[in-house]
Amino acid sequence: MSTEIRWPEPYVVDALRAVGEASPLVFGLTNYITAGLNANMVLAVGGSPAIGGNPAAVEPLATAASGVWINLAAMVTDSPELLLRTARTAHAAGTRWVLDPVTVGGGIQVSDDLAAQLLAESPPTAIRGNASEVIALAGGGATSKGVDATATPEAAVPYAEKLAQRTGSVVAISGPTDYVTDGREVISVPGGHPWLTKVTGAGCSLGALVAACLAPGTDPLRATVAAHAVLAVAAERAAEQARGTGTFAAFVLDELTILAEGLST
Amino acid sequence: MSTEIRWPEPYVVDALRAVGEASPLVFGLTNYITAGLNANMVLAVGGSPAIGGNPAAVEPLATAASGVWINLAAMVTDSPELLLRTARTAHAAGTRWVLDPVTVGGGIQVSDDLAAQLLAESPPTAIRGNASEVIALAGGGATSKGVDATATPEAAVPYAEKLAQRTGSVVAISGPTDYVTDGREVISVPGGHPWLTKVTGAGCSLGALVAACLAPGTDPLRATVAAHAVLAVAAERAAEQARGTGTFAAFVLDELTILAEGLST
Amino acid sequence: MSTEIRWPEPYVVDALRAVGEASPLVFGLTNYITAGLNANMVLAVGGSPAIGGNPAAVEPLATAASGVWINLAAMVTDSPELLLRTARTAHAAGTRWVLDPVTVGGGIQVSDDLAAQLLAESPPTAIRGNASEVIALAGGGATSKGVDATATPEAAVPYAEKLAQRTGSVVAISGPTDYVTDGREVISVPGGHPWLTKVTGAGCSLGALVAACLAPGTDPLRATVAAHAVLAVAAERAAEQARGTGTFAAFVLDELTILAEGLST
Numbered sequence: 001m002s003t004e005i006r007w008p009e010p011y012v013v014d015a016l017r018a019v020g021e022a023s024p025l026v027f028g029l030t031n032y033i034t035a036g037l038n039a040n041m042v043l044a045v046g047g048s049p050a051i052g053g054n055p056a057a058v059e060p061l062a063t064a065a066s067g068v069w070i071n072l073a074a075m076v077t078d079s080p081e082l083l084l085r086t087a088r089t090a091h092a093a094g095t096r097w098v099l100d101p102v103t104v105g106g107g108i109q110v111s112d113d114l115a116a117q118l119l120a121e122s123p124p125t126a127i128r129g130n131a132s133e134v135i136a137l138a139g140g141g142a143t144s145k146g147v148d149a150t151a152t153p154e155a156a157v158p159y160a161e162k163l164a165q166r167t168g169s170v171v172a173i174s175g176p177t178d179y180v181t182d183g184r185e186v187i188s189v190p191g192g193h194p195w196l197t198k199v200t201g202a203g204c205s206l207g208a209l210v211a212a213c214l215a216p217g218t219d220p221l222r223a224t225v226a227a228h229a230v231l232a233v234a235a236e237r238a239a240e241q242a243r244g245t246g247t248f249a250a251f252v253l254d255e256l257t258i259l260a261e262g263l264s265t
Numbered sequence: 266m267s268t269e270i271r272w273p274e275p276y277v278v279d280a281l282r283a284v285g286e287a288s289p290l291v292f293g294l295t296n297y298i299t300a301g302l303n304a305n306m307v308l309a310v311g312g313s314p315a316i317g318g319n320p321a322a323v324e325p326l327a328t329a330a331s332g333v334w335i336n337l338a339a340m341v342t343d344s345p346e347l348l349l350r351t352a353r354t355a356h357a358a359g360t361r362w363v364l365d366p367v368t369v370g371g372g373i374q375v376s377d378d379l380a381a382q383l384l385a386e387s388p389p390t391a392i393r394g395n396a397s398e399v400i401a402l403a404g405g406g407a408t409s410k411g412v413d414a415t416a417t418p419e420a421a422v423p424y425a426e427k428l429a430q431r432t433g434s435v436v437a438i439s440g441p442t443d444y445v446t447d448g449r450e451v452i453s454v455p456g457g458h459p460w461l462t463k464v465t466g467a468g469c470s471l472g473a474l475v476a477a478c479l480a481p482g483t484d485p486l487r488a489t490v491a492a493h494a495v496l497a498v499a500a501e502r503a504a505e506q507a508r509g510t511g512t513f514a515a516f517v518l519d520e521l522t523i524l525a526e527g528l529s530t
Numbered sequence: 531m532s533t534e535i536r537w538p539e540p541y542v543v544d545a546l547r548a549v550g551e552a553s554p555l556v557f558g559l560t561n562y563i564t565a566g567l568n569a570n571m572v573l574a575v576g577g578s579p580a581i582g583g584n585p586a587a588v589e590p591l592a593t594a595a596s597g598v599w600i601n602l603a604a605m606v607t608d609s610p611e612l613l614l615r616t617a618r619t620a621h622a623a624g625t626r627w628v629l630d631p632v633t634v635g636g637g638i639q640v641s642d643d644l645a646a647q648l649l650a651e652s653p654p655t656a657i658r659g660n661a662s663e664v665i666a667l668a669g670g671g672a673t674s675k676g677v678d679a680t681a682t683p684e685a686a687v688p689y690a691e692k693l694a695q696r697t698g699s700v701v702a703i704s705g706p707t708d709y710v711t712d713g714r715e716v717i718s719v720p721g722g723h724p725w726l727t728k729v730t731g732a733g734c735s736l737g738a739l740v741a742a743c744l745a746p747g748t749d750p751l752r753a754t755v756a757a758h759a760v761l762a763v764a765a766e767r768a769a770e771q772a773r774g775t776g777t778f779a780a781f782v783l784d785e786l787t788i789l790a791e792g793l794s795t
Contacts, residue, residue: 032297032562033304033316039563039730044775049730051563052606056640076317077342077607107329110321200304200314244519245309253776297562298569298581341582342607368587372594375586465569465579510574511783
């Protein structure tokens with residue numbers, strides 16, 4: 001029982017326009033594999049990204065930013081304590097923040113523990129993961145192989161609803177069709193393209209895009225839906241022109257540029 | 266005295282098809298400059314990459330993975346101990362692994378010592394480097410300027426044979442023509458394009474591609490040859506269409522996508 | 531009162547040709563978000579880049595290199611002490627080096643202190659930043675929002691002149707028009723494209739390109755101007771063909787390749 005939303009749904013267009021008008025500072029902790037693409041996606045939609053766990057900078061940045069995203073894959077270079085500190089700062093400053101629970105449920109105990117502590121201490125505005133990660137975070141027992149989902153998004157929807165009700169966060173599940181819920185309403189976002197799973201960091205960029213769309217103050221459910229709908233349409237258009245994953249990644253950024261610049265006049 | 270192999274040699278095609286069918290988890294430690302391209306190449310050929318030295322994750326990942334690659338340039342962020350621990354775990358678990366001895370012989374003592382310790386403790390399934398690195402690793406005295414080879418691949422072949430006989434590893438030398446040996450047979454792989462040396466991480470991606478081709482259980486010599494032959498043909502086709510190194514990098518990924526998706530039907 | 535210089539000003543062409551002929555080793559410390567693009571730009575103009583703060587390697591590399599750049603955003607992974615040690619080594623070895631004072635004046639005290647210490651201990655050959663950073667470094671009080679400039683380049687010129695006189699460094703300000711000064715002469719470099727601010731690391735790449743152009747021994751003012759003029763023309767040509775920021779980034783590298791390879795015959 002879900003409502004389907006896709007570009008150019010007016011509230012999606014409005015959410016994207018708000019990013020371009022506010023040009024918000026969006027701060028992220030993520031891993032070095034995906035950081036460049038994440039930053040370029042935020043820039044393409046009109047945000048101003050800063051990424052990285054310089055220990056002296058996370059508190060000023062999490063305070064000054066209008067949106068923060070924390071991807072647990074940041075643990076490749078950053079300590080769990082640094083991630084906790086950043087979330088606490090964002091939470092205390094009233095900065096909306098997004099948790100991307102990469103690898104949760106995949107057998108890395110320290111990730112699972114950190115995610116649980118983040119949810120308990122500093123509940124995020126939104127959580128965005130694949131089906132396995134959302135099920136694991138909600139207390140189900142799915143396992144990830146690396147960062148790939150092995151469960152379907154549809155199977156994860158009841159877990160997402162429960163997780164949203166428990167945490168007060170909007171919860172989004174990525175997949176062939178994406179699902180976004182605040183624990184009451186479930187929105188489905190069709191579209192995208194399988195090559196999004198073949199470009200490293202493309203999925204992770206959703207965490208950054210959700211933070212960018214939350215930053216101007218848009219309703220959290222709608223902002224989270226908007227981020228997914230914008231990437232879905234950009235990916236569809238990019239795939240029509242691309243021959244493989246290399247040009248696809250470049251064309252996704254091009255299509256985001258075209259969508260965003262088309263609204264700024 | 267070498268046998269020339271190039272795409273579409275049947276065993277090369279078979280090795281690539283096996284990657285697509287197994288979709289193996291391939292785990293790498295490398296530096297942040299090349300990680301994104303490495304991951305995208307593994308994805309393009311159908312593997313499932315995970316990269317990075319989260320200290321709590323390297324043991325689970327090196328155990329769960331079907332292939333591992335360790336690039337000594339990882340020392341930009343990871344400690345020598347972490348690299349040793351990863352190799353030991355892979356070795357103990359029977360996970361095939363690839364050593365990319367970047368900078369060995371270039372005057373960084375800690376890299377040279379680490380490479381020697383890795384070979385002694387946890388002999389890799391394959392070693393892949395440029396001519397200078399292979400000569401240095403075999404006990405010759407070549408020096409690298411940064412990460413560029415100053416010796417020719419042809420000059421390095423006898424060193425590669427000796428190194429393969431001593432370690433039991435397959436040894437590959439990258440250059441205008443690549444050479445791969447198990448200490449008995451020497452295979453030459455022509456092709457590629459000089460722009461591969463003008464895209465950061467393109468050479469390093471061979472380490473990741475070798476790990477991906479080893480992962481499904483293909484004969485180590487053939488798997489290593491296959492990785493080189495697949496990148497060589499993709500680079501040749503990409504260069505025909507590209508005007509410079511920016512589009513070249515994107516087109517290499519496109520050509521890998523086309524090769525891999527062409528086999529999966 | 532400034533002199534306008536643009537490609538193909540003969541000394542700019544000569545500076546670029548010198549890079550291709552020397553193929554200098556250029557060593558950089560920067561953050562992981564921008565490292566790949568920085569390296570690819572240096573490669574495209576004919577340099578040989580090495581990036582990254584392996585503690586055991588910074589001294590050999592800063593000694594062996596002909597040019598070094600230090601971007602304060604490196605503090606995402608590297609300690610202030612490592613940056614100081616690298617600058618001291620370059621200074622002691624007579625290696626020309628470039629400071630990119632990213633985030634200085636933006637409220638991160640440790641960055642401001644580190645920049646001041648670098649200038650006092652190991653004055654760089656050139657400094658390259660945006661208007662806010664240059665004003666802050668010169669003792670004015672501009673503030674950065676993340677890494678974006680909020681002051682105009684024109685307003686920063688008097689600060690740049692003062693800073694150049696005090697340090698003996700060439701000082702460059704990036705913006706819609708770039709300005710470069712040695713404290714006596716002011717050169718303006720028009721061109722470029724706004725999308726340069728929409729691709730992460732494109733601005734930071736100027737630090738790397740200045741180091742590459744300084745490496746062969748070209749007059750520091752002219753080398754710094756040349757780096758800016760080369761990127762400006764490449765960006766203009768790339769923007770004529772690109773639909774958005776994804777292809778733009780690839781085409782900038784293509785145009786740099788074409789400029790550099792056009793001189794090497």
